[in-house]
Amino acid sequence: MKPRNLINITDFTPKDIEAILSLAEKIIKSPEDFSHSCDGKILGTLFFEPSTRTRLSFESAMNRLGGSVIGISESGSSSTTKGESLGDTIHTVSHYTDIIAMRHPLEGSATLASQHAEVPLINAGDGGHQHPTQTLTDLLTIHQTKHDLDNHVIGLCGDLKFGRTVHSLITAMSAYPNNRFILISPEELQVPDYVKHFLDSKNIAYEEVERIEEVIDRLDILYMTRVQRERFFNEADYVRLKDSYILDNEKLKNAKEDLAILHPLPRVNEIQPEVDDDPRAVYFDQVGYGVIVRMSLILSLLGMGEL
């Protein structure tokens, strides 16, 4: 039997996700019940592309479960520089570890890697493609903050064209009844057509607007994203657009009292620091939920969850 992996958030059925979130809630309630669950287990963190935040979140999760972590955090120190194939590297690391979290700059690399892994493999980001543990983090944050995953008006703001977390969140939240999406972006950075086709095919309501102010009063959830310099084709476009979608206290005046403001972080200036003290800002709580949901995922893939 091949081990279970998480490559793409769509690998998980809504029932799978429910199991992950349900176990996460148990961990939140009694973390001490899980502090030795992974005693003697080893997580391998293979980061062929740097991502401090994601790597530390996985490491924290495994340590909180009593397990240990080994890994690489830069491609330069890997055997792949000696001409080894990614498959061989993964096959080898399978013998050192009980579960692997891999980040790699090439799209599709996680799928390839999972074919050579002899332990469960988690995709911690492959190129612009997929980053499913961020989506699980977002779902847990929404669930903990709003108490359910349905009947929400969800605003997504910023770079909706290249932001993989946005696409995954739309897909994931579309599985729950009566969610509606408001897509807030400059024309140049609208969601790709395949996302719109997906929403149309499911008969899910969405609208596209250009300014936060137009819609802020209707939102239950506002998911801000960073305008990533590295996604732009030229510097001039980046400079022109990067400050267009900045959230501040002024823009929040007309927002609902129970709005939840999320952000995958890191941010540059798309949310002003003054917003941090607003009780509706949950993006730093989101960081903590990211650790919890990875604990739940590790347990589940190792067969100690409810998956």
Place this chain on the structure above:
Amino acid sequence: MKPRNLINITDFTPKDIEAILSLAEKIIKSPEDFSHSCDGKILGTLFFEPSTRTRLSFESAMNRLGGSVIGISESGSSSTTKGESLGDTIHTVSHYTDIIAMRHPLEGSATLASQHAEVPLINAGDGGHQHPTQTLTDLLTIHQTKHDLDNHVIGLCGDLKFGRTVHSLITAMSAYPNNRFILISPEELQVPDYVKHFLDSKNIAYEEVERIEEVIDRLDILYMTRVQRERFFNEADYVRLKDSYILDNEKLKNAKEDLAILHPLPRVNEIQPEVDDDPRAVYFDQVGYGVIVRMSLILSLLGMGEL
């Protein structure tokens, strides 16, 4: 309540320092009593500037307490390269860890970081400014070697201008009665005026001399420092001065039998290897005390000490 931090050695009162040293002595006597004190706890080591020695000392300390360690050891792999503020990075890492040790090239960065940390933060060096755990290490070494912290003639030798550990040690030892300082350095590398003003204001005796040989017979403690190439403005000055203050067996002939020779390490050639076998050389014992005092500090800041 904000967590307790250690940014500057002056954050600690003499009573605080006594509590740290007292717990350190208990650890030395029965290390096994503390080998599970930090089970399930995570230390974050954020080294935005490389410092193998300090980082490994903290990691060893946390592992000896049963805790685990996650971190970064180079600025290049951090989210700060994506434009994130230091405050956001620290706020985020607070959610991954129970206590943070940070080293950063900019003066004042540790104070800034502590304002965003939600867990205790230890300054593991910020620019040329402060390195308080080195001072705690020095104090524990003196206390263990000389059995008390007062009534000592303390020679400080080498680069006294740029050496932050020297300034901190003078400040710290000035709090105990009847210590006197002999400052041994070339004129160009004398202690800064503010240190002399501090000593004058406290009526503490000190003298400045140019040669070790003049004073070696009067010293109870000799604190050697490295002539750091990176502190010099030009290479010619470095070459001219670097060998001026080299300790060897010849110079030690007139020293007291119970002299204690300390050095913060690493050394280049300012102490000849032949001195290593002299029982008065305690600079490698000092390395061991550095681990112990960090164990004591971690426990204390986590509320498990006597602070």
Place this chain on the structure above:
Amino acid sequence: MKPRNLINITDFTPKDIEAILSLAEKIIKSPEDFSHSCDGKILGTLFFEPSTRTRLSFESAMNRLGGSVIGISESGSSSTTKGESLGDTIHTVSHYTDIIAMRHPLEGSATLASQHAEVPLINAGDGGHQHPTQTLTDLLTIHQTKHDLDNHVIGLCGDLKFGRTVHSLITAMSAYPNNRFILISPEELQVPDYVKHFLDSKNIAYEEVERIEEVIDRLDILYMTRVQRERFFNEADYVRLKDSYILDNEKLKNAKEDLAILHPLPRVNEIQPEVDDDPRAVYFDQVGYGVIVRMSLILSLLGMGEL
């Protein structure tokens, strides 16, 4: 008493090796009996030259024993860049750890380091010289696969001139009765004269051939090696020779049914991936045995084995 080290495979007598392999077999049979053997112990991994595979293998071994790991994985982040001697670095790290595994690009560095270490030191590779834990890995793999270490026809194929693992394996297997060696390589990459003199002096049978096909049907063990680009003096030679010794299913048609194919990995293309599914391919099992034998070695050097 100086601690016991492993610098050169010849430091170990056949009786020592038997003790290491015997403990390794106990670990294979009941890993859970050893999962807390190193609780509270720290392994220092000092990799002054990158080697992901070897480093991760050591880290996995220590974690599987319940111990923790601290270390450096690149020379750039070490104090040696500040002019510190290797001896001082090792002396210092001795105070942070209970056992050290060191890899260094200079031949002889491990011997030097062991003179300054105050804890057991394992040579994890020093230049082109020695890599004794690879040899222990090879011996355990042969012992587990063939059930004994004597009476084998052992083919060694590829770069036999620069490949240190080959020289060590020949030395080690020569200690057991009735082993014979078939050395398969291009003329330019034959084993050095000192190896032939060693075999002659021990009256051990060997022959040198140029093509795998000539001898494949006679082999009990086939040890493939990588043609390392970095060992060649010029690119033209590398390109001409690198594909000469590629193992594939075609070449294996005449091989014995109980042939064991080993490779120290990483491979480039000297073994075609189609061979991986052949039950005679044990090179990935070899990776797992590498972890086990390092567990045995760590326990033994810490005085918890049968050494």
